[in-house]
Amino acid sequence: xxxxxxxxxxxxxxxxxxxxxxxxxxxxxxxxxxxxxxxxxxxxxxxxxxxxxxxxxxxxxxxxxxxxxxxxxxxxxxxxxxxxxxxxxxxxxxxxxxxxxxxxxxxxxxxxxxxxxxxxxxxxxxxxxxxxxxxxxxxxxxxxxxxxxxxxxxxxxxxxxxxxxxxxxxxxxxxxxxxxxxxxxxxxxxxxxxxxxxxxxxxxxxxxxxxxxxxxxxxxxx
Amino acid sequence: xxxxxxxxxxxxxxxxxxxxxxxxxxxxxxxxxxxxxxxxxxxxxxxxxxxxxxxxxxxxxxxxxxxxxxxxxxxxxxxxxxxxxxxxxxxxxxxxxxxxxxxxxxxxxxxxxxxxxxxxxxxxxxxxxxxxxxxxxxxxxxxxxxxxxxxxxxxxxxxxxxxxxxxxxxxxxxxxxxxxxxxxxxxxxxxxxxxxxxxxxxxxxxxxxxxxxxxxxxxxxxxxxxxxxxxxxxxxxxxxxxxxxxxxxxxx
Numbered sequence: 001x002x003x004x005x006x007x008x009x010x011x012x013x014x015x016x017x018x019x020x021x022x023x024x025x026x027x028x029x030x031x032x033x034x035x036x037x038x039x040x041x042x043x044x045x046x047x048x049x050x051x052x053x054x055x056x057x058x059x060x061x062x063x064x065x066x067x068x069x070x071x072x073x074x075x076x077x078x079x080x081x082x083x084x085x086x087x088x089x090x091x092x093x094x095x096x097x098x099x100x101x102x103x104x105x106x107x108x109x110x111x112x113x114x115x116x117x118x119x120x121x122x123x124x125x126x127x128x129x130x131x132x133x134x135x136x137x138x139x140x141x142x143x144x145x146x147x148x149x150x151x152x153x154x155x156x157x158x159x160x161x162x163x164x165x166x167x168x169x170x171x172x173x174x175x176x177x178x179x180x181x182x183x184x185x186x187x188x189x190x191x192x193x194x195x196x197x198x199x200x201x202x203x204x205x206x207x208x209x210x211x212x213x214x215x216x217x218x219x220x221x222x
Numbered sequence: 223x224x225x226x227x228x229x230x231x232x233x234x235x236x237x238x239x240x241x242x243x244x245x246x247x248x249x250x251x252x253x254x255x256x257x258x259x260x261x262x263x264x265x266x267x268x269x270x271x272x273x274x275x276x277x278x279x280x281x282x283x284x285x286x287x288x289x290x291x292x293x294x295x296x297x298x299x300x301x302x303x304x305x306x307x308x309x310x311x312x313x314x315x316x317x318x319x320x321x322x323x324x325x326x327x328x329x330x331x332x333x334x335x336x337x338x339x340x341x342x343x344x345x346x347x348x349x350x351x352x353x354x355x356x357x358x359x360x361x362x363x364x365x366x367x368x369x370x371x372x373x374x375x376x377x378x379x380x381x382x383x384x385x386x387x388x389x390x391x392x393x394x395x396x397x398x399x400x401x402x403x404x405x406x407x408x409x410x411x412x413x414x415x416x417x418x419x420x421x422x423x424x425x426x427x428x429x430x431x432x433x434x435x436x437x438x439x440x441x442x443x444x445x446x447x448x449x450x451x452x453x454x455x456x457x458x459x460x461x462x463x464x465x466x467x468x469x470x471x472x473x474x
Binding site: 013015018019036037038039041042043044045046047048050051052053064085112113114115116117118121122123177178179180181 | 267268270273290292293294295296297298299300357359360361362363365366367370371372423425426427428429430
């Protein structure tokens with residue numbers, strides 16, 4: 001995906017933050033203080049979507065053979081504009097070039113302890129787009145709401161105002177130990193419960209000023 | 223075997239020169255290995271790393287048997303070349319090295335069977351995958367704050383062609399801290415060996431040229447402190463040096 005402002009292209013490196021929407025944290029509250037978790041997360045809970053997962057609006061999402069459903073998480077992708085290393089919370093927004101929509105697709109599973117990469121790292125499991133909207137065209141990102149539709153019916157609304165760690169704080173905490181490069185994407189705000197999709201349906205994610213990221217769901221072959 | 227080094231304002235391919243501790247640039251110049259800046263030998267695509275893939279190390283960390291490989295992902299910012307320095311957060315109590323065989327994928331691998339898996343391997347490197355265990359949390363282990371820190375995965379010195387490694391399933395690994403051997407193992411003891419890992423991974427994700435698989439570390443990890451020099455060595459692949467520095471320069 002290219003766009004007409006710096007850094008012009010995405011790097012292909014996509015990181016995501018989990019359990020950072022109040023609904024998602026509430027969903028794990030009953031187990032969080034028991035083994036194996038033994039307490040709520042302290043640092044940001046992060047994951048990586050590798051390059052084989054990356055796809056665009058319109059590309060099919062394959063349900064692996066033997067499974068009925070997948071989960072989708074509408075996320076706001078922060079597109080990094082300039083090298084972000086140990087940024088302060090006060091200046092964090094200056095490091096964002098723009099925003100895009102990210103659909104974090106997963107095989108449903110209940111484990112947050114040490115989930116296998118095969119749940120999130122399958123081919124095509126990270127559609128992004130349809131475009132990168134410039135930071136200033138969006139205004140205050142913490143006021144955005146992402147809507148997920150399945151076959152046109154509203155399945156979820158997730159407001160960025162419900163973030164446990166707001167965007168600026170998240171960028172400060174993440175870049176304290178890992179530098180984000182221009183074109184990298186840090187996706188935020190997966191809400192719970194995650195909508196489920198089946199082969200034959202179309203999932204679309206919308207956000208004001210961000211367009212619509214729509215992907216058909218198809219049955220995978222063996 | 224070949225390396226990527228910076229010298230005289232440019233990045234060069236380098237190979238071992240005759241005489242110990244010397245390298246030869248593609249243009250013929252020969253230099254002492256301390257004269258060049260060693261970069262990671264490749265700019266990888268996806269970086270996959272194995273946890274607890276040697277039975278002895280799994281026992282060391284009190285883990286029981288597993289039914290599938292424990293794999294996590296890393297970003298490119300964590301890589302650092304031979305003779306680099308890796309920072310240790312000043313307040314950390316336990317940071318350890320992990321000597322690992324790194325496998326470099328050479329050809330697209332999708333639903334590859336074990337018997338054909340090694341045909342998709344371009345070559346091998348030595349890796350030293352540091353962990354700062356103080357930051358370990360029980361959500362999405364091992365969390366990125368432990369395992370994906372800037373400059374905390376040393377790779378190199380060399381990329382070694384697969385054709386030059388007779389048997390990747392029988393390579394000795396050793397780590398030395400300030401000259402004293404602290405870790406030893408052999409890739410024959412991998413719980414999930416390279417063909418298995420390629421079959422497993424490629425069953426759900428397409429691997430591409432330049433993707434890296436760090437195959438895990440044997441027992442013998444120990445805490446390292448600022449000033450310590452760590453050398454990770456694998457038969458035929460070279461000796462990867464790294465020095466620990468305190469993170470004081472950054473005010474942490």
